[in-house]
Amino acid sequence: MIRPLLFLSLIAHSVFGQSANSVGIQLVPIPAGTFYMGSERDGEDADEQPIHRVTISKPFRMAATEVTNAQYEAFDPAHKTLRGKMGFSKADDEAVVFVTYDQAVAFCTWLTRKEGKPYRLPTEAEWEYACRARTLSDFSTGNRLPAVYQKSQKTDRDPVVVSLQVGQSPANAFGLYDMHGNVEEWCSDWYGPYRAGEQTDPVGRVSGLYRVTRGGSHGTPIRYLRSANRLAMIPNDNSWLVGFRIIQADAPVSSPLPPNPVPAVMQRVVQKPASWQPVASTKPIFLDPIRYVRKPDCAGGVPYFSHNHCPAITWCPNGDLLVAWFSTDEESGREMTILASRLRSGNQVWDEPSEFFKVPDRNMTGTSLLHDGNGTIYHLNGLETDGDWQNLAMTVRESHDNGATWSAPRLADPEHTKRNQVIAGLIQTREGWLVQPGDADPGPTGGTAIHISKDKGKTWNNPYTDPQKPRFRNGAMGGLIAGIHAGVVQLKDGSLMALGRKDDLPGPDSIGPRMPMSVSTDMGKTWTYQASDFPPVWSGQRLVLYRLNEGPLLLISFTHHPDEASDATNGMLFTDASGKTSRRYGMYAALSYDEGKTWPVKKLLTDGKYRYLNGGAWTGAFEMDATHAEPKGYLAITQTPDNLIHLVSSSQHYRFNLTWLKQLPAASQPSINSTRK
Incomplete structure (x- = not known):
């Protein structure tokens, strides 16, 4: 059944030669012409620059709407099993989604053979030209998009199911529906920066990593629905936001642009292997x-x-x-x-x-x-x-x-x-397997999952099984690591151990909650939980857990969260070279020589020298001295073959060795430079 709005539009445009093909796709004639492609926006939209004059030299026919489920499934009946995935696109006349770039191209190839007429995806330039329909504004409707075009136009953490029925909002001046929203649409171009100057029938880059998509979708802020907005996806990716529409025309004969520029971090890279000289083990x-x-x-x-x-x-x-x-x-x-x-x-x-x-x-x-x-x-x-x-x-x-x-x-x-x-915190086990942790929930709690590859990254599996299983209680068994942002190591007996943020476990009454420790003896299928010796980590903080080249386990974390309470009641007790115990604050290191059972070495990550530093991100400026180290930050670590340890926080790069970690700090002295009272 044809809905009234679409039916009236088909009548209105029939005089211009609109016709339906063998699978019921209505094709709208798009005249040749010239337009200004791109925008002058900065920031995240700077890829729309420079504006350049583009001529589309030949007319073509473009589908009045996105390809629907019924139309696509005439080619690929198996796709019907994806109808209603996540609640989206159940009906015959809703836009097909969960389609990769290659599948969209295969549909065009099938339709070309079926009808003996050339079908393909539009180029990015053809798409924007057809969308603008002789306008210069943000949308073909002007600089605002009326409510009739909008479908939950905001970022939805939990996707809001809306109808993806095609042709439900007014057509643009060329007779095309759903060019602003409904679902994104694959284009044929590789994504890359624009070239300045006038162009005729441009086809994008000769190669690339991502294929362009256009038009924006439901569940997306309105600014991403603009005529000039550029999106893209990995070609074999698919989602509930992306579909496609086709055109009937021979492919342009224009030459593509060169490959995308190589970023500076990949330039001038020396290929000669380093001659690593081990750091003297006796020198801190x-x-x-x-x-x-x-x-x-x-x-x-x-x-x-x-x-x-x-x-x-x-x-x-x-x-x-x-x-x-x-x-x-x-x-x-x-x-x-x-x-x-x-x-x-x-x-x-x-x-x-x-x-x-x-x-x-x-x-x-x-x-x-x-x-x-x-x-x-x-x-x-x-x-x-x-x-x-x-x-x-x-x-x-x-x-x-x-x-x-x-x-x-x-x-x-x-x-x-x-x-x-x-x-x-990607690690390699003694079997040569890769283990990658990933937060199991977007919130501050909810645990960490792991992904395992046994074939050097070619395929991955997630041993997480029962979503109801994680209980995160002392002595309990669950299907996830307790705490997000977890660090994971393999123990000498082959099991995995992890420490995480939040999902804290109760410690002795006198010291309050503790950072949770999780252990798995079946390579991540199940985990048991216990309270560790360490205080919890909080927002703006991420720990690292790492096995050093020399054998010990190294934890680097934070004594407390400086935004939660004052130094007077937090911090940790550390022993200095004189044997005196004092309270110190901030980032610390702990060493274990018995696979995490005990941690006899605990040391604040400072050499005692006064410094004013900036930790960036959520950390900002801080003072470092004998009793204060960086107060918070997200940590990552590596150790080079010379045994020097490289730790990065959200902005700073620290370098030290195991000998320094084992050396007791000097007795603390008040810093004459510190602004602390």
């Missing part, structure tokens, strides 16, 4: 902290935002260090990108950052890096459908040349769901 080393998050030169065009946080770090075979983190204005923002910097071998200053990984207009929460010791560097990352950080897929890619080039991103877990908020 603690070097001055250096800042790795450096604001880039604005002329460089790096998308650097106000909030830089959540790092990962690894060493490279050539002696470089590689660090990556997210940069954003809001942690639930679509502008979030992954930046990276390189500390080149022999240097004392980190490079300015450059963009490392960004699927356009998608939230990218969570990054992990690991060099396996045999020349392969792994990069895992979360990938949202939109903003927020609940419904993440998990991507993986590798480098075999010190991070100079990377494989195309693959979907380690293709479902956009909980459990995939990647956390720095």
